[in-house]
Amino acid sequence: MLISRSVQDRFGSNMDGKSPEKLILVNREPNGVALVTINRPGSLNSLTRPMMVDLAQAFKRLDRDELVRVIILTGSGRSFCSGVDLTAAEDVFKGDVKDPESDPVVQMELCRKPIIGAIRGFAVTAGFEIALACDILVAAKGSKFMDTHARFGIFPSWGLSQKLSRVIGANKAREVSLSATPLTAEVAEKLGFVNHVVEEGELLKKSREIADAIVKNNQDLVLRYKAVINDGLKLDLGHALSLEKERAHNYYNGMTKEQFKKMQEFIAGRSSKKQSKL
Numbered sequence: 001m002l003i004s005r006s007v008q009d010r011f012g013s014n015m016d017g018k019s020p021e022k023l024i025l026v027n028r029e030p031n032g033v034a035l036v037t038i039n040r041p042g043s044l045n046s047l048t049r050p051m052m053v054d055l056a057q058a059f060k061r062l063d064r065d066e067l068v069r070v071i072i073l074t075g076s077g078r079s080f081c082s083g084v085d086l087t088a089a090e091d092v093f094k095g096d097v098k099d100p101e102s103d104p105v106v107q108m109e110l111c112r113k114p115i116i117g118a119i120r121g122f123a124v125t126a127g128f129e130i131a132l133a134c135d136i137l138v139a140a141k142g143s144k145f146m147d148t149h150a151r152f153g154i155f156p157s158w159g160l161s162q163k164l165s166r167v168i169g170a171n172k173a174r175e176v177s178l179s180a181t182p183l184t185a186e187v188a189e190k191l192g193f194v195n196h197v198v199e200e201g202e203l204l205k206k207s208r209e210i211a212d213a214i215v216k217n218n219q220d221l222v223l224r225y226k227a228v229i230n231d232g233l234k235l236d237l238g239h240a241l242s243l244e245k246e247r248a249h250n251y252y253n254g255m256t257k258e259q260f261k262k263m264q265e266f267i268a269g270r271s272s273k274k275q276s277k278l
Contacts, residue, residue, distance in 0.1 A: 112227065
């Protein structure tokens with residue numbers, strides 16, 4: 001169904017689609033950008049088990065959609081995601097937590113497309129982990145990231161205990177997680193976790209600017225580049241550099257003479273445009 005400039009998918013809180021609630025929204029726009037919205041503002045976008053499944057499947061579908069080049073993930077209302085709905089904790093935590101099909105973080109990590117997180121308000125615990133699964137983060141001023149695993153006796157399973165320390169340093173990560181102290185967007189930007197902090201009204205605008213810049217580039221190379229960065233982060237530097245060499249060798253060996261010619265023509269065209277502006 002066409003809605004203004006985009007195609008909108010709506011996932012309800014039940015997989016059978018009978019629920020009138022539309023808790024995961026997906027807008028596919030003609031410029032190659034998809035906007036995914038966690039849409040439970042009355043509960044600060046806390047996640048139920050069906051919402052997790054829907055979110056996971058949304059990312060899986062977008063990864064397979066060749067018209068989608070970049071994904072923006074955000075939350076409706078005052079919060080990005082306040083974590084798991086603890087009124088349904090047993091349903092969530094005693095489910096099959098190892099099932100990749102219903103795990104949104106696993107599906108985000110498997111997604112080849114760049115994911116931009118647009119954060120406003122709170123990203124708490126599971127919401128924090130979902131933010132960590134994004135490739136780029138834009139946050140509204142005053143937004144806060146908070147890890148409440150230790151406060152509520154919940155063991156992390158979406159990567160927060162391992163990923164955060166690799167981004168902001170072990171000592172700061174221990175403080176954030178063990179004391180359940182909020183990490184503000186402004187401090188997160190200084191630590192290299194958040195890319196940009198903007199006024200709330202500029203949040204999606206800035207996210208779209210980044211997405212549009214990515215869309216303009218060679219999309220095959222964008223996917224390969226994201227993959228080699230993320231795969232390399234799992235290795236020590238020596239093995240990561242070897243991985244880059246290996247993939248570069250395979251990439252250039254797979255290029256045809258026609259592809260090399262187009263590359264040279266593109267570079268020559270960019271150079272002539274720069275000179276004409278001087």
